[in-house]
Amino acid sequence: MTRRRGAGKAPGGGPDATCDRPRPAHAWEALRGWETLFGLTLAVAVLFVAGDGKATPAAKAATLALLAVGAAGYVLLGRRALTQDEHDSPRALLYWALIAVAFIPAVILVRTSAFVLFALCSQAFMMLRLRTAVVVVLIFNLLPAARFLFRPPDDTGDLLSFAGSTAIILTFTLVFGPWISRIIDQSAERAKLIRDLEESRGEVARLSAERGALAERERLAGEIHDTLAQGLSSIIMLLQAAEARADPATHLDLAVRTARENLAEARALIAALSPPPLDGSTLEEALRRVTARLGEETGATASFAAEGASRPLPPNVEVVLLRAAQEGLANVRKHATADSVAVTLEYGGDRVSLRVRDDGAGFRAGSAQGYGLRAMRGRVEQEGGTFAVESSPGHGTTLRVALPTSPGAGRDIEPTGQEREP
Numbered sequence: 001m002t003r004r005r006g007a008g009k010a011p012g013g014g015p016d017a018t019c020d021r022p023r024p025a026h027a028w029e030a031l032r033g034w035e036t037l038f039g040l041t042l043a044v045a046v047l048f049v050a051g052d053g054k055a056t057p058a059a060k061a062a063t064l065a066l067l068a069v070g071a072a073g074y075v076l077l078g079r080r081a082l083t084q085d086e087h088d089s090p091r092a093l094l095y096w097a098l099i100a101v102a103f104i105p106a107v108i109l110v111r112t113s114a115f116v117l118f119a120l121c122s123q124a125f126m127m128l129r130l131r132t133a134v135v136v137v138l139i140f141n142l143l144p145a146a147r148f149l150f151r152p153p154d155d156t157g158d159l160l161s162f163a164g165s166t167a168i169i170l171t172f173t174l175v176f177g178p179w180i181s182r183i184i185d186q187s188a189e190r191a192k193l194i195r196d197l198e199e200s201r202g203e204v205a206r207l208s209a210e211r212g213a214l215a216e217r218e219r220l221a222g223e224i225h226d227t228l229a230q231g232l233s234s235i236i237m238l239l240q241a242a243e244a245r246a247d248p249a250t251h252l253d254l255a256v257r258t259a260r261e262n263l264a265e266a267r268a269l270i271a272a273l274s275p276p277p278l279d280g281s282t283l284e285e286a287l288r289r290v291t292a293r294l295g296e297e298t299g300a301t302a303s304f305a306a307e308g309a310s311r312p313l314p315p316n317v318e319v320v321l322l323r324a325a326q327e328g329l330a331n332v333r334k335h336a337t338a339d340s341v342a343v344t345l346e347y348g349g350d351r352v353s354l355r356v357r358d359d360g361a362g363f364r365a366g367s368a369q370g371y372g373l374r375a376m377r378g379r380v381e382q383e384g385g386t387f388a389v390e391s392s393p394g395h396g397t398t399l400r401v402a403l404p405t406s407p408g409a410g411r412d413i414e415p416t417g418q419e420r421e422p
Contacts, residue, residue: 034082034123041119042071048112059109066106067113073098081127092127096136104143117141130178137174221375230330231262234297237333254296283318284310284345287325291343294329300358301340308347317403320379321345321354324387327372328356328399336360336397353402362391376401 049055049063073095081092099120106113117140124133124140238255242248281289288304295302313321325343332341338360346353373389380387385403 034119034126035079037122038074038119041116042067045113045115048115049110052110052112055110063106063110063113066102066109067116069102070099070106070116073102078123078127082123087127087129088132089127095127096124100139103140125178125180126184134174134178218375218378230326231258231265233330233334234258235262238297254293258293283313283321286322287343287345290322290326290329291341294333294341298333298338300332300338302343303341304343304345306345306347310347313352313405316383317352317405320383320385320403321352321401323379324354324376324399324401325356327376330372331397331399332356332358332360336362338396350404350406351402352405353400355401356399357396358398359396362393362395362397364393 046064046067049060049067052060055063077091077095077098081089081095103113103116103120120140121137124136127133128136235255235258238251238258242251242255245251284304284306291302291304294300329341329343332338336358338358341356341358344355344357346355377387380401380403383403385401388400389397390400391397
């Protein structure tokens with residue numbers, strides 16, 4: 001029982017504002033209740049002493065003076081030890097030494113002054129360790145019996161009255177004192193747990209905000225790579241092709257159209273809208289359009305086909321499939337030098353799959369991956385789908401994406417093939 005009392009707020013500072021606000025004092029730290037109890041018992045003891053018909057005026061005066069010393073000791077030492085110190089602190093031990101010097105002689109002189117024990121016994125369990133408090137309570141209740149050694153009781157009733165009142169005080173104190181002390185310790189532990197919980201909650205909020213910001217940056221990086229970066233790459237290739245030809249009009253028209261679509265992509269990102277290729281069109285129409293665009297830019301035979309019963313898909317699934325097709329076609333444009341490209345969208349029972357196949361140069365297994373394929377893999381797996389790239393030198397490349405069309409389905413991640421983005 002070495003808890004520290006009087007700590008009004010959590011140590012240190014947490015990100016949560018509730019951790020920085022001063023906390024109200026615990027119930028056991030409220031001086032008003034303890035001082036009211038002490039004042040009432042002291043006042044009643046003074047009245048009993050003043051009205052005791054068996055005590056001499058000198059004994060009454062000495063007893064009242066000793067009670068005043070005890071009250072002064074509480075004001076100077078006890079009240080601070082009650083709320084600010086640890087158990088068995090030097091201040092608390094000094095206070096109880098002063099109380100022993102004042103209280104025990106007072107009870108020996110006038111027995112009715114023992115009424116103040118109702119307050120002192122409670123204070124003992126508040127300021128001292130449990131064992132020390134029990135010893136102090138026993139001493140304060142049993143030592144006053146020494147007065148019978150100096151002045152035998154006038155009758156048996158006086159002795160029985162003293163024994164009865166002492167037994168009641170001891171029983172009440174020794175039964176309820178440790179019980180209340182344990183309640184206070186448990187409450188202090190719970191208060192500490194609450195402070196720790198509030199600090200942890202603030203830390204979780206901070207980490208969640210950082211994680212959300214990081215996820216948003218990754219999402220924006222993927223969006224920019226899949227749209228603006230690929231569009232700018234296409235524009236550069238078209239302008240280079242236009243420079244090398246006597247009639248550059250076709251390539252210039254494609255470059256202007258690509259630039260305008262890139263501008264639309266940028267505006268869509270800023271406005272947090274759905275991808276422009278899907279605005280006002282179905283997924284199949286968007287895939288057919290981006291596939292045809294590749295054929296116009298490269299001169300390769302580009303075809304799109306949809307298999308299975310066509311149906312509306314969740315918006316997030318459509319976006320991932322479209323971005324995967326754009327990434328696959330961008331790699332074909334930049335690296336494959338393919339003569340033909342086939343994009344296939346296949347509807348299954350609870351899944352939908354996309355396949356982008358070309359007859360280009362291909363690459364060796366184990367080649368380094370670029371950002372685009374890594375980002376695409378992350379997008380697909382985040383939606384519970386599978387992502388794979390199959391390729392070998394001289395035999396083209398096939399990109400495969402499969403996504404569940406219902407929430408929570410298909411969270412198994414299949415092994416992946418060899419991937420790279422040169």
